[in-house]
Amino acid sequence: MTPPAPQSLRLAASGLIALCRAGFEKEVAAELDELALDLGLMGFVRAREGAAFVTFENHEPFPFADIAERCDWRSLVFARQLLPWFARVDGLPERDRATPLVSAVREAGQRFAAVMLETPDTDTAKQQSGFCRRFAEPFARELDKAGMLRERQKGLPELHVLFADASTAWLAAALPGKAALWPMGIPRLRMPREAGSRSTLKLAEAIFTLLSEEERAASLRPGLRAVDLGAAPGGWTWQLAHRGLRVTAIDNGPMAPSVMATEMVEHLRADGFTWRPPRPVEWMVCDMVEQPSRVAALVAEWVATGRCRRSIFNLKLPMKRRLEAVAQCRAIITKRLAPLGPFDLRLKHLYHDRDEITGYLARRGGA
Numbered sequence: 001m002t003p004p005a006p007q008s009l010r011l012a013a014s015g016l017i018a019l020c021r022a023g024f025e026k027e028v029a030a031e032l033d034e035l036a037l038d039l040g041l042m043g044f045v046r047a048r049e050g051a052a053f054v055t056f057e058n059h060e061p062f063p064f065a066d067i068a069e070r071c072d073w074r075s076l077v078f079a080r081q082l083l084p085w086f087a088r089v090d091g092l093p094e095r096d097r098a099t100p101l102v103s104a105v106r107e108a109g110q111r112f113a114a115v116m117l118e119t120p121d122t123d124t125a126k127q128q129s130g131f132c133r134r135f136a137e138p139f140a141r142e143l144d145k146a147g148m149l150r151e152r153q154k155g156l157p158e159l160h161v162l163f164a165d166a167s168t169a170w171l172a173a174a175l176p177g178k179a180a181l182w183p184m185g186i187p188r189l190r191m192p193r194e195a196g197s198r199s200t201l202k203l204a205e206a207i208f209t210l211l212s213e214e215e216r217a218a219s220l221r222p223g224l225r226a227v228d229l230g231a232a233p234g235g236w237t238w239q240l241a242h243r244g245l246r247v248t249a250i251d252n253g254p255m256a257p258s259v260m261a262t263e264m265v266e267h268l269r270a271d272g273f274t275w276r277p278p279r280p281v282e283w284m285v286c287d288m289v290e291q292p293s294r295v296a297a298l299v300a301e302w303v304a305t306g307r308c309r310r311s312i313f314n315l316k317l318p319m320k321r322r323l324e325a326v327a328q329c330r331a332i333i334t335k336r337l338a339p340l341g342p343f344d345l346r347l348k349h350l351y352h353d354r355d356e357i358t359g360y361l362a363r364r365g366g367a
Helices: 023-039 098-108 125-143 199-209 213-219 235-244 293-305 323-340
Strands: 012-019 043-047 053-063 081-089 114-118 156-167 169-173 225-229 246-250 267-269 281-286 308-316 343-348 357-361
Touching: 012 023, 012 169, 023 043, 023 053, 023 323, 023 357, 053 081, 081 098, 081 156, 098 125, 098 169, 114 125, 125 156, 199 235, 199 308, 199 343, 199 357, 225 235, 235 246, 235 281, 293 308, 293 323, 293 357, 308 323, 323 343
Parallel strands: 114 156, 225 246, 225 281, 246 267, 281 308
Antiparallel strands: 012 053, 012 081, 043 053, 081 169, 156 169, 308 357, 343 357
């Protein structure tokens, strides 16, 4: 039996909305359809190629509280943001967008603890980003005046306003901790000059996206040891060394001098698929350009045999049949690790990924 909804959650939702990288709408649509079925919703998906967002529209409104806890943006591989939506406001006037939006929130009958304005990640929609920055504070004031914003009241959801274009907005909600860590699921990370390559941002994003705060504290302590397979020129190696880990970088190619200057790195010219560590390490990370099934098997073997306690890795996906490739890699890892006991496998299409996804794998209890 579903527990009664908290008195602070009165919202009736109409469906789900997910943001993604443009070109991945098909994959998100399939995931969103499967999630809706799992949540017991009945409706249909709308996806337009290049829109960078996908919606699921339920046949009837349903209580937000019934799915709020299970609607976590991490649950879909290809979504940057995942939210239950409750209203779509069309025909927003250019000179007064606040009035119809506040009216729609008031009609929904739900108070919120915070408000976030977002757009899809397309060139057209991003033209609204400047407006969002200017509009955020006055909009919050109007919500507060209308009695719909209660920043100090616990248990209230966050209000998300997604501007699909200048005149269309979707109103959505999320419980604290269930929405993406950054607006639109896009992290604002600085590229360190000494990191060797921009791939360092991929690992930085993965660390904050795929690991909990407790896991980061336990596994990224100075003095722990890591291996980077396919390391050159050293973007991932630098990210670990910068955090105080001692890294063995495996690659036949050269490492960036700035990475080696950390004095935390040993570079070995060897094949990442055949090299083995002399003793177990905390981390194995891998960003090799190789068939995803081969990388999945390699990572599973390292974790299963105890060569490493945990791994972050990239899977380079084919242009077509991406979902099938992800399913195949899941199956490879599961077949190897399931007989040994419970394990954590988290896969995500990060902002800094392109035609690839990033994964985290560890045997349960490894934190």
